[in-house]
Amino acid sequence: MSPFAIISAVIERLKVASDAAEQLKDITGEVNGALRKLGASGGICQVFVPHTTAGLVVNENADPDVCIDMLTWLEEVVPQSHPFRHAEGNSPAHIKATLVGQSATLPLDGGRLALGTWQGIFLAEFDGPRQRTVIVNVVGA
Amino acid sequence: MSPFAIISAVIERLKVASDAAEQLKDITGEVNGALRKLGASGGICQVFVPHTTAGLVVNENADPDVCIDMLTWLEEVVPQSHPFRHAEGNSPAHIKATLVGQSATLPLDGGRLALGTWQGIFLAEFDGPRQRTVIVNVVGA
Amino acid sequence: MSPFAIISAVIERLKVASDAAEQLKDITGEVNGALRKLGASGGICQVFVPHTTAGLVVNENADPDVCIDMLTWLEEVVPQSHPFRHAEGNSPAHIKATLVGQSATLPLDGGRLALGTWQGIFLAEFDGPRQRTVIVNVVGA
Numbered sequence: 165m166s167p168f169a170i171i172s173a174v175i176e177r178l179k180v181a182s183d184a185a186e187q188l189k190d191i192t193g194e195v196n197g198a199l200r201k202l203g204a205s206g207g208i209c210q211v212f213v214p215h216t217t218a219g220l221v222v223n224e225n226a227d228p229d230v231c232i233d234m235l236t237w238l239e240e241v242v243p244q245s246h247p248f249r250h251a252e253g254n255s256p257a258h259i260k261a262t263l264v265g266q267s268a269t270l271p272l273d274g275g276r277l278a279l280g281t282w283q284g285i286f287l288a289e290f291d292g293p294r295q296r297t298v299i300v301n302v303v304g305a
Numbered sequence: 306m307s308p309f310a311i312i313s314a315v316i317e318r319l320k321v322a323s324d325a326a327e328q329l330k331d332i333t334g335e336v337n338g339a340l341r342k343l344g345a346s347g348g349i350c351q352v353f354v355p356h357t358t359a360g361l362v363v364n365e366n367a368d369p370d371v372c373i374d375m376l377t378w379l380e381e382v383v384p385q386s387h388p389f390r391h392a393e394g395n396s397p398a399h400i401k402a403t404l405v406g407q408s409a410t411l412p413l414d415g416g417r418l419a420l421g422t423w424q425g426i427f428l429a430e431f432d433g434p435r436q437r438t439v440i441v442n443v444v445g446a
Numbered sequence: 447m448s449p450f451a452i453i454s455a456v457i458e459r460l461k462v463a464s465d466a467a468e469q470l471k472d473i474t475g476e477v478n479g480a481l482r483k484l485g486a487s488g489g490i491c492q493v494f495v496p497h498t499t500a501g502l503v504v505n506e507n508a509d510p511d512v513c514i515d516m517l518t519w520l521e522e523v524v525p526q527s528h529p530f531r532h533a534e535g536n537s538p539a540h541i542k543a544t545l546v547g548q549s550a551t552l553p554l555d556g557g558r559l560a561l562g563t564w565q566g567i568f569l570a571e572f573d574g575p576r577q578r579t580v581i582v583n584v585v586g587a
Contacts, residue, residue, distance in 0.1 A: 171453040173347035206455035214421030216365040224498040233537040255374040271583035280496030301412035312453040314488035355562030396515040442553035
């Protein structure tokens with residue numbers, strides 16, 4: 165890309181429905197769809213969930229067992245049975261969301277996400293099923 | 306925003322005093338204040354702590370019990386009593402800072418942080434009380 | 447920096463060889479070298495690993511014991527002996543990579559990374575030794 169390209173900031177909101185109480189739902193296709201619409205070639209693509217009991221994971225989307233292992237491990241280390249104070253009873257979901265994070269920043273190169281061969285983008289639902297919003301925010305050219 | 310707007314990069318350093326050995330201190334107001342001064346409409350707002358025993362959490366700022374539960378859980382899983390090697394004795398603080406992260410990236414939309422209804426930005430102090438620096442760095446238009 | 451500077455998006459791929467099964471390898475010098483080549487003064491420097499069993503840690507690079515303590519703690523909390531489903535047997539590496547994250551976003555100020563005195567950037571290898579790619583992606587001016 166020319167260093168003199170005009171950089172723009174564009175934003176798009178996606179609606180994603182999770183299907184279970186806890187789920188890693190592959191949204192790579194949805195993010196790519198938003199990117200095609202937004203039209204940037206290089207820059208940073210930020211994916212963000214404006215929620216406190218959901219997050220984003222960037223990890224293997226080839227073998228679904230990787231996602232199952234991750235959710236199983238998180239459940240063991242942040243058990244629902246733990247005596248938390250928060251009256252809504254979903255403190256484990258808040259903690260898991262913070263552990264994986266609410267924002268995934270991804271490099272753009274030649275109009276595409278510069279993801280590795282095995283990487284996918286997952287909405288990490290920890291208190292579903294729910295309708296969630298996923299923000300795709302691009303600063304690029 | 307017009308895709309032809311001129312994008313700028315602006316940076317501001319905030320001083321934030323933590324009040325306890327461990328604390329999630331809500332700094333959403335301070336970040337919004339820096340943003341008003343920096344003046345961007347769209348783009349990415351990055352909040353960054355240049356420290357190794359503090360981090361940033363984006364999570365619920367309605368019920369304070371969510372923060373208490375998070376700090377309690379972190380203390381259980383990374384106990385101070387663990388026999389670590391680091392001679393300063395604050396390895397748990399370093400580990401907790403890495404688990405929550407030092408950088409929070411937040412989308413800007415219409416001149417405001419596109420946070421969810423329940424989301425706030427917290428300085429995560431794990432080795433306080435101290436005077437901390439919080440960098441607000443905006444690439445936007 | 448002038449708010450009217452022309453912002454560019456530039457990207458560079460580094461090759462980094464890890465030396466052990468698990469390692470925090472300091473790559474701050476390599477990232478700074480890429481930055482000098484890319485030439486930005488302000489903005490956001492994103493470091494990204496396009497892998498699913500490696501990540502990035504920003505933490506203390508003064509006392510090597512901090513890194514040892516972090517790897518030791520991660521091994522205890524995500525033990526290799528755990529009965530995971532993923533047939534390749536490296537689910538702990540996937541989980542650890544997600545816990546530390548694949549993307550580190552760093553502020554640029556005056557042509558330099560605005561890191562704290564004690565902060566360094568580490569490639570977090572959890573399934574090595576391997577040849578890894580580290581992407582340095584800058585949106586700045």
